[in-house]
Amino acid sequence: MQDIIKAIEEASIKIKELIETGDTGKSEQENSTGDTQLKLDIASDVIIEDIFKTIPSIKAIVSEEQEEIVNLNENGEYLIAYDPLDGSSLVDVNLSVGSIYGIYKDNFDAKSIIASVYVVFGPRVEMVVAIDDVKMYRLKKGKFEFIQTITLDEKGKLNAPGSTQNCWAPFHKQLIDDIFNDGYRLRYSGGMVPDLHQILLKGGGLFSYPGTTDRPKGKLRQLFEVFPFAYTYEKANGQAVDGFKRALEVETTHIHDTTPCFFGSNTEINRVLEVYKKNG
Numbered sequence: 001m002q003d004i005i006k007a008i009e010e011a012s013i014k015i016k017e018l019i020e021t022g023d024t025g026k027s028e029q030e031n032s033t034g035d036t037q038l039k040l041d042i043a044s045d046v047i048i049e050d051i052f053k054t055i056p057s058i059k060a061i062v063s064e065e066q067e068e069i070v071n072l073n074e075n076g077e078y079l080i081a082y083d084p085l086d087g088s089s090l091v092d093v094n095l096s097v098g099s100i101y102g103i104y105k106d107n108f109d110a111k112s113i114i115a116s117v118y119v120v121f122g123p124r125v126e127m128v129v130a131i132d133d134v135k136m137y138r139l140k141k142g143k144f145e146f147i148q149t150i151t152l153d154e155k156g157k158l159n160a161p162g163s164t165q166n167c168w169a170p171f172h173k174q175l176i177d178d179i180f181n182d183g184y185r186l187r188y189s190g191g192m193v194p195d196l197h198q199i200l201l202k203g204g205g206l207f208s209y210p211g212t213t214d215r216p217k218g219k220l221r222q223l224f225e226v227f228p229f230a231y232t233y234e235k236a237n238g239q240a241v242d243g244f245k246r247a248l249e250v251e252t253t254h255i256h257d258t259t260p261c262f263f264g265s266n267t268e269i270n271r272v273l274e275v276y277k278k279n280g
């Protein structure tokens with residue numbers, strides 16, 4: 001596993017350079033989810049794939065930006081699903097973005113995830129590794145230094161409500177309104193990595209990306225986005241659910257499947273489960 005973490009560190013140093021100097025324009029291509037790919041999405045995907053190809057312990061990889069699984073080493077132990085540049089459309093307005101990696105064994109599905117890593121590219125570059133616990137590292141002078149272990153409080157103060165609000169179910173809108181009426185503060189940048197990183201570091205709160213009338217299964221992708229963060233939140237003493245059950249119990253039928261998702265500390269997630277149980 002250490003070889004994979006080192007590979008992610010190496011890729012992140014290159015992606016940082018790419019973000020700082022690369023072209024933020026659109027490419028001519030779409031990915032499997034139908035998003036127009038930015039040149040930065042494609043270039044960061046190439047950086048990661050080229051580095052992962054040199055690691056013998058990786059059996060196969062799949063990227064949010066590619067259609068198919070890429071087999072690497074027959075005898076490799078690990079499968080990695082990754083989102084090379086999450087929130088890439090925020091680079092041109094100079095907001096934070098990230099990379100997300102889910103490390104799986106045997107199958108690309110929720111019950112096979114065994115570790116998760118994400119990297120935030122903001123004013124500083126930070127890497128968060130969840131294996132048995134959740135550890136944060138910061139890039140300083142070309143090296144990732146350990147900074148702290150992350151754990152969530154039982155209850156937080158932040159609310160990050162995602163997706164198109166005029167497509168929310170009325171009970172979901174009521175839930176979000178009630179949370180604001182209880183004094184929670186709005187914190188939503190449109191980048192899943194910095195938004196979830198903020199909630200983790202500020203002790204807790206709620207990030208939601210529900211199913212909506214325009215996207216009943218939500219927007220966020222199971223293997224590349226939801227399961228890795230679900231793993232991290234659970235290891236940090238929080239929870240991640242699809243409204244009704246643990247996100248890590250959601251079935252995957254296709255590598256690019258999406259799911260509604262909610263991440264947070266225990267008080268907020270229990271509140272979501274209660275409301276969805278009554279209305280779902």
Ligand SMILES: O=P(O)(O)OC[C@H]1O[C@](O)(COP(=O)(O)O)[C@@H](O)[C@@H]1O
Nearest residue numbers: 085086087088162163190191192193
């Ligand atoms: O603009 P919306 O609908 O709230 O969606 C925001 C979400 O979409 C994403 O940007 C999707 O990720 P990509 O940029 O990798 O496609 C998440 O980072 C973010 O949480």
Ligand SMILES: [Mg+2]
Nearest residue numbers: 083086087225
């Ligand atoms: Mg993404």
Ligand SMILES: [Mg+2]
Nearest residue numbers: 083085086087
């Ligand atoms: Mg992406």
